[in-house]
Amino acid sequence: MTDFDQVVNRYGTYSTQWDYVQDRFGEEALLPFSISDMDFAIPAGTKDVLASAVARGVFGYTRWNHPDFKGAISRWFDHEFNCEVDEDWIVFSPSVIYSLSILIQLLGKGRNKVVTFTPCYDAFFSTVRENAGELFSASLKKNDGHFEIDFADLENLFKTEKPEIFLLCNPHNPTGRAFMLAELTRLIELCNQYQVAIISDEIHMDIRRPGIFHHPILALYHEIEVPVVLLSSASKTFNTPGLGCSYGLIPAEALREEFLTILKARDGLSSAPYLGMIALQDCYNNEKSWLAELNRYVDQNFQYVLAALENHPHIDCYLPEATYLAWLEVKDLPVEMDQLQDILVHEEKVAIMRGDTYGIEGRNYLRLNLGAPQSKIRTGVAALLRALEKSSVRSSQSIET
Numbered sequence: 001m002t003d004f005d006q007v008v009n010r011y012g013t014y015s016t017q018w019d020y021v022q023d024r025f026g027e028e029a030l031l032p033f034s035i036s037d038m039d040f041a042i043p044a045g046t047k048d049v050l051a052s053a054v055a056r057g058v059f060g061y062t063r064w065n066h067p068d069f070k071g072a073i074s075r076w077f078d079h080e081f082n083c084e085v086d087e088d089w090i091v092f093s094p095s096v097i098y099s100l101s102i103l104i105q106l107l108g109k110g111r112n113k114v115v116t117f118t119p120c121y122d123a124f125f126s127t128v129r130e131n132a133g134e135l136f137s138a139s140l141k142k143n144d145g146h147f148e149i150d151f152a153d154l155e156n157l158f159k160t161e162k163p164e165i166f167l168l169c170n171p172h173n174p175t176g177r178a179f180m181l182a183e184l185t186r187l188i189e190l191c192n193q194y195q196v197a198i199i200s201d202e203i204h205m206d207i208r209r210p211g212i213f214h215h216p217i218l219a220l221y222h223e224i225e226v227p228v229v230l231l232s233s234a235s236k237t238f239n240t241p242g243l244g245c246s247y248g249l250i251p252a253e254a255l256r257e258e259f260l261t262i263l264k265a266r267d268g269l270s271s272a273p274y275l276g277m278i279a280l281q282d283c284y285n286n287e288k289s290w291l292a293e294l295n296r297y298v299d300q301n302f303q304y305v306l307a308a309l310e311n312h313p314h315i316d317c318y319l320p321e322a323t324y325l326a327w328l329e330v331k332d333l334p335v336e337m338d339q340l341q342d343i344l345v346h347e348e349k350v351a352i353m354r355g356d357t358y359g360i361e362g363r364n365y366l367r368l369n370l371g372a373p374q375s376k377i378r379t380g381v382a383a384l385l386r387a388l389e390k391s392s393v394r395s396s397q398s399i400e401t
């Protein structure tokens, strides 16, 4: 059994979330609930694998194109999602967003018009922009605590903007939707009809609530008549983003070869990071039960947060189907969101992501990272509740004076 309650000190690890919190929030030493990595140590078995590699001390150039790397990935898709992945489809990449960047260039035909569901992961905005592209929003519509696709709106965008690419994020950051088969089928029909290639970022695929299934886009491969690529990584699931190892599944041989030419010949990334690669192999081969425990722990964190915020006059909180990210709607607050953030950061000393980081639809939201021991979650929720209370009190005082 893993003790997820155990607090691991992350200070002094050059942690973006902890050591560099000031970069995003303007103040040092805040308790962070921000970017999506977790505060948990990796599985003990994987730590041992990495420790023996470090003890051996050999870190030469490293190949990824072998059955150990590719077999671990294809077996994971088979037993976790009942999805057949041909090992030939698999390519290494240092990060999901690096792959996305290359694929926008390869699939964008120079116009690089990309549609995605918004709100969306903030790197989508910058990656599309920096590839001379344009990102179009298909807003997810909140209906009774559930975000839904507006297919009429999506079709209209496809008709009017004629995009080259639909960028799917499934499960979806920040709303936590795990899209159902019927939704994916309709999405594929539209992509087929309007000849829009699909890039599916599935990095959040393994963290889900009980009973929720993840449907990889390639489980529907035979229905797809346009180029399709699935991007993922073991890094979100097993908390290893600092090890720099992700992968893409690219069924079309010509596209895959173009990708590899850019990766290796243009960008000089022939060699995989050895520790990242063996960590992925060990996690996918041996750490299924650690993941089950993690999911149970994250579920408890959600239950705690839901109970603490239930019936709050200014927070609308729902249980997302996937991810360890709570997407909290702040409603009827008598002060601006900027003032709430000021109180959170400067008085309560917590760093909780502003919802507008993920686009205009997120302006009245906060994204709270629950991938952490419950003691930290309790402290963060208490700080949030106090900040909300202070906002209300101050606004009524300012009305009186």
Ligand SMILES: Cc1ncc(COP(=O)(O)O)c(C=O)c1O
Residues within 6 Å of the ligand: 035, 036, 094, 095, 096, 097, 098, 121, 169, 173, 201, 203, 204, 233, 235, 241, 246
């Ligand atoms: C949807 C999504 N895609 C990609 C990433 C980043 O992946 P990588 O570090 O492999 O680029 C994240 C990290 O938060 C994410 O939420």
